[in-house]
Amino acid sequence: MDQNQKKKAVGEAAVKFVKPGDIIGVGTGSTVNYFIDALAPIAHEIKGAVSSSEASTEKLKALGIEVYSLNDVDSLDVYVDGADEINADKAMIKGGGAALTREKIVSAVAKKFVCIIDDSKMVDTLGEFPLPVEVIPMARSYVAREIVSLGGDPVYRQGVVTDNGNVILDVHNLRIDAPMHLETQLNQIVGVVTNGLFAHRGADIVLVADNNGVKEI
Numbered sequence: 001m002d003q004n005q006k007k008k009a010v011g012e013a014a015v016k017f018v019k020p021g022d023i024i025g026v027g028t029g030s031t032v033n034y035f036i037d038a039l040a041p042i043a044h045e046i047k048g049a050v051s052s053s054e055a056s057t058e059k060l061k062a063l064g065i066e067v068y069s070l071n072d073v074d075s076l077d078v079y080v081d082g083a084d085e086i087n088a089d090k091a092m093i094k095g096g097g098a099a100l101t102r103e104k105i106v107s108a109v110a111k112k113f114v115c116i117i118d119d120s121k122m123v124d125t126l127g128e129f130p131l132p133v134e135v136i137p138m139a140r141s142y143v144a145r146e147i148v149s150l151g152g153d154p155v156y157r158q159g160v161v162t163d164n165g166n167v168i169l170d171v172h173n174l175r176i177d178a179p180m181h182l183e184t185q186l187n188q189i190v191g192v193v194t195n196g197l198f199a200h201r202g203a204d205i206v207l208v209a210d211n212n213g214v215k216e217i
């Protein structure tokens with residue numbers, strides 16, 4: 001199976017976590033797009049969704065699924081999203097698609113985080129994938145200098161403005177041995193909105209597609 005076939009297989013497998021009457025949390029990215037497509041046959045049974053991006057909202061609405069504001073929803077049974085990297089503790093790097101802030105907010109409200117990945121995303125140590133950090137535009141240079149002092153090499157993601165009107169710094173050359181500690185440290189830098197480490201709130205269930213099919217971890 002190539003990577004897209006694996007993404008499709010795992011996106012389809014995640015539908016089993018969606019129950020009739022649920023309001024579900026929906027992430028962002030190419031793997032999640034397969035999940036949304038796979039919701040089509042049961043779209044009429046779902047009460048609705050809370051979405052983490054304008055892109056996912058558009059796809060959900062095209063299926064006739066009502067998209068709720070998170071402020072109108074107390075809790076979500078399940079949040080389904082991809083990841084850029086995940087380790088054995090189910091801590092993740094996310095934000096390759098620049099949707100990390102809304103993803104972190106929506107996932108915080110969910111009882112269960114189901115992470116859907118192909119096997120290329122599993123790593124021993126996080127950090128090979130550059131860590132995205134969403135930053136208030138006027139703080140970009142200051143935050144970049146602070147990140148350098150932590151040992152990272154921040155690169156401004158040119159031309160990208162997040163759904164929240166902010167910019168992204170991708171931090172290269174980090175070997176992340178203590179993901180929770182680094183997540184907290186980055187959050188302390190004034191001007192950082194969110195960083196792409198999902199360690200304090202990692203995944204609860206991981207569905208991984210490899211050449212043998214989809215397995216649950």
Ligand SMILES: O=C(CO)[C@H](O)[C@H](O)COP(=O)(O)O
Binds near residue numbers: 027028081096100103
């Ligand atoms: O965090 C994300 C978007 O901000 C995505 O979940 C992550 O980038 C994985 O994307 P894909 O499923 O396209 O490989």
